[in-house]
Amino acid sequence: AAGVIQSPRHLIKEKRETATLKCYPIPRHDTVYWYQQGPGQDPQFLISFYEKMQSDKGSIPDRFSAQQFSDYHSELNMSSLELGDSALYFCASRTSATYNEQFFGPGTRLTVL
Amino acid sequence: LAKTTQPISMDSYEGQEVNITCSHNNIATNDYITWYQQFPSQGPRFIIQGYKTKVTNEVASLFIPADRKSSTLSLPRVSLSDTAVYYCLVGDNRGSTLGRLYFGRGTQLTVWP
16 A cells, blocks of 8 residues: 655755755645654654645744645755754645544654754 | 653563553543554554544554543554554544644553563
8 A cells, every 4th residue: 555755764964954855645645744753752743734735833943844735745844954953754644534543654864963 | 632641661571462551531522542653763653543432453452441531552462563652642633624643752662572
């Protein structure tokens, strides 16, 4: 079965640089979520999109932005990177017709040096 | 939002049954109880969801007492590959365009040979 695809899987950036993370949801899933998981921490919700419109916003820094495109893939743009942005970034997708089940991608590990 | 409380860690041996209890005293009438499993450096994976009484699937069972203030995830005959963090989540996102997941402190289950 098709799963959520994230790219790149690993990314190394310097402080103050910019990073773009991509997410390709499961086909026919209409909702995409982004989560951040710092070292030894639990996943924290960042932002979500439903049918290409931002539907919910969590603890996402102003330096971060995201969007969902017409083909439903989503991108998380991170600027002025800080050391504390080093984390695993997960994308998840689901269809709003189901209950709480979200399907998570493998994640992108961002390291800021 | 209902707060959940779980043990920080649990140990077990291969072949044993493991029961992880989650406390959610402030659960709302419409809330469902959902459990996710997460392996190191991987995205969380949906295990099971329930509203009341007992739910069973091919992976686990979920026991929910009548007052719904707690729930117990039961993993039969665990193996080494069940070593992971288990999260208990409470919320009502059915058919919602929102549906962010709130991950509290999960339970680190370690299975020993």
